[in-house]
Amino acid sequence: MPAEVELKLGIAPGAAGRLLRHPALAAARAGRGTRTRLVATYFDTPDGLLAEEGIGLRLRHERGAWLQTVKGPPLPASSGALVARDEHEFPLAGPELDRQALTRTPWSRPLQRALADPAFGPRFVTDFLRRTVPLRFADASTALLCIDCGELRDPDGEQQRSIAEIEIEQFTGAPLELFRFAALLAADLPLRILMAGKAERGHALLRGDPDGWRQPVRAAAPVLTADGDAASALAAIVRECAGQIAGNAAGLVHDDDPEWVHQMRVGTRRLRACLGLLQPLLPAPGVAAVAAELRWLAAALGRCRDLDVYVDELLAPLARAAGPDSTLAHALLPLQQAAASARADARAGARAAVDSPRFTRLVLAVGALGALPRFGVPEPASGDDPLGQPATAFAAQLLDRRHRRVRRRGAALAGGSAAERHALRIAAKKMRYGAEFFAPAFAHRKPARSFGASLAGLQDLLGQLNDGVTAQRLTGELAADRPDLAAAALGVAGWIAATAVALERDLGPAWKQFRRTPRFWRQR
DSSP states (O other): OOEEEEEEEEEOGGGHHHHHTOHHHHHHBOSOOEEEEEEEEEEEOTTOHHHHTTOEEEEEEETTEEEEEEEEEEOTTOBTTEEEEEEEEEEESSSSOOHHHHTTSTTHHHHHHHHHSTTOEEEEEEEEEEEEEEEEOTTSOEEEEEEEEEEEEOTTSSSEEEEEEEEEEEEESOTHHHHHHHHHHHTTSOEEEOOSOHHHHHHHHHHTOSSSOOSOOOOOOOOOOTTOBHHHHHHHHHHHHHHHHHHTHHHHHHOOOHHHHHHHHHHHHHHHHHHHHHTTTOOOHHHHHHHHHHHHHHHHHHHHHHHHHHIIIIIHHHHHHHOTTSHHHHHHHHHHHHHHHHHHHHHHHHHHHHTSHHHHHHHHHHHHHHHSGGGGOOOOSSSOOTTTSBHHHHHHHHHHHHHHHHHHHHTTOTTOOHHHHHHHHHHHHHHHHHHHHHGGGSSOHHHHHHHHHHHHHHHHHHHHHHHHHHHHHHHHHHHTTOGGGHHHHHHHHHHHHHHHHHHHHHHHHHHHHHHHSOOGGGOO
């Protein structure tokens, strides 16, 4: 099955000329470029049946010829800005779909359902000028650079959105050189990560939604196989984490929903946890460099997330519990205003970080790391090879170590200090990430879910206790040199203390449940 592998980035329309003059492009150019106007019509049902399946069906007029193309959903090789899809193309004699040809694709069933809908038909049109340059990289791999500038519009032309993007489509070789080439361009040009393709943005235009982003991207299980090696499993985990980070970028920049920040922060933490698995194994400088940039991103997101939780999950419930006419509610009002102002500043900082060239370069660096065979570490001539062993064996050793660490930290649970509980929380979080990463490689899915649920219950309680500590710190910062906030600070402290009593009461049973839960990676 033919597969399309391309790296997509947004670009300011006025920067296309600078891109064509860029030294990296001059060094990789492998022939003359072309300029072509491309007009394509995308087909679907009014309710977007094909879009929901991740399928795109278009009819394109190109250089006087007609071409029908069907693209499938993203493949596991996709990573952040890199999109891999299976595609089938059919030359046509005219501007009419060849419905019979659609039955010869892997998606014949959803296509047939769509074709059976009486309202199936043209949904939107893309019309743009494409400038292309053939590329040949140092490792002899080849690609095509496409610069697309134009518009999306509905069939009646009543709604339009601009197109300004580049695609670096792989012809031969591995995706690694695509990331390296894009990184050279991103060092000098205003490029941004572009997760939504033209089809997704066209459907967003029809719905009246923002440009291709609909809802926060949550963590998903990486695609692992029971017989795969550790290197391929870790690469799949890196790609999945990169997708979660990049997939929340546009929403975070343009929307106020706190979940965008939360999910990007989760993706950042998961990726940092994954790289933590690699650090003892790899001397590769690329891992350390990416880890350092992830710390920068985590810091930019952390304060915003802390204030989101403080405002929405502590101050708002406390004000509701106090009642609108109570003395405490009136005392809380200036604290809520101060927290809202700090939250707005923190959100602006997070948005500036994610909308920056530094973020684009970070996502490209993560993509390159995941595409690098064995993360750049050669196979040892002899002796142990941690990356070459089966993923299940690697995971079992790793999860055993993390399980022992959680149990050691848990010994101080009864009467432990806030610092000791924090250490337990971090150990439990890393244990949970590791278990979620590698669970798909094991056949015992139900025991893995039971283990994850028991660990999640423990981690959630510890997390809520830690939220109380964070809330005390934020209250102290906001109330410093503000006598008018003293009464509100006392109310917050009392609420946190009362909440902590209930949480601590549940902590013992959650710990016992975790200790009783079998380790799924050791079951036969």
